[in-house]
Amino acid sequence: MPSRRKTSMFASAFCTCVSSFVVICVVLATPQWVSSDVRFSRTNSTVTVSLTYGLFSGTCEQFVDAGLLVSEKTFQGECCARSRSLNVAIIVVLVLALLSSLLSSGFTCTNAVSNPYQTFLGPVGVYTWNSVCGDSFCFLTLIAMILFPVNVQGNSLSQELAQGCSTSPQTHLGSKHNYGYSYWIMLLILFLNIASLVIIYFYDHARYSKKKEQERPIENAPKDVILF
Numbered sequence: 001m002p003s004r005r006k007t008s009m010f011a012s013a014f015c016t017c018v019s020s021f022v023v024i025c026v027v028l029a030t031p032q033w034v035s036s037d038v039r040f041s042r043t044n045s046t047v048t049v050s051l052t053y054g055l056f057s058g059t060c061e062q063f064v065d066a067g068l069l070v071s072e073k074t075f076q077g078e079c080c081a082r083s084r085s086l087n088v089a090i091i092v093v094l095v096l097a098l099l100s101s102l103l104s105s106g107f108t109c110t111n112a113v114s115n116p117y118q119t120f121l122g123p124v125g126v127y128t129w130n131s132v133c134g135d136s137f138c139f140l141t142l143i144a145m146i147l148f149p150v151n152v153q154g155n156s157l158s159q160e161l162a163q164g165c166s167t168s169p170q171t172h173l174g175s176k177h178n179y180g181y182s183y184w185i186m187l188l189i190l191f192l193n194i195a196s197l198v199i200i201y202f203y204d205h206a207r208y209s210k211k212k213e214q215e216r217p218i219e220n221a222p223k224d225v226i227l228f
Helices: 004-029 081-113 123-154 157-165 186-220 223-227
Strands: 034-042 045-053 058-064 068-075 171-179
Touching (some): 004 081, 034 123, 058 157, 068 157, 123 157, 123 186
Antiparallel strands (some): 045 058
């Protein structure tokens, strides 16, 4: 059975990995990535389409002039091929991060309840894997956080979706975007993974220091005692 210190530290690392897994699931599932107000002009009136959407779905409301609500509906990924391809790329990146966090959870859980004799399952393997995952998490999360604004503002995704919600052809006047909690909580994934790495590093450092202290009495013992 593992020591109490090892169990507590790897249990903490397991909790951070599971938390990362849960956060990624929330990011994928919630449609609060961005809220956009897209303004159009048409004959004798100004139309504002308010959008709130994520990777899979969203809602739109159409207002005329002084805030009169004309229509409200839900949409499901109604975008062009270029915008859709970037959307799929973001989903793939987040799914890869999800699988990495799941595998890290398995490694840390195994070490919290047992002392695996295989090197790749032990603390060294967990530390190595979590280091690799840490770089992967940072890279994948940053890629997702870059691709989504590129899709929204570079590919005019909000304008395109707003035109799909509108009932008649209009001239685009301007857009305003506010990124929601589904987007910003991806930063939490980075902090959770760093916390997991720190926990495992301190355990590995303490284990190494203890091993050195156990070897020191033999190194400092008189030669005749060692020969005896």
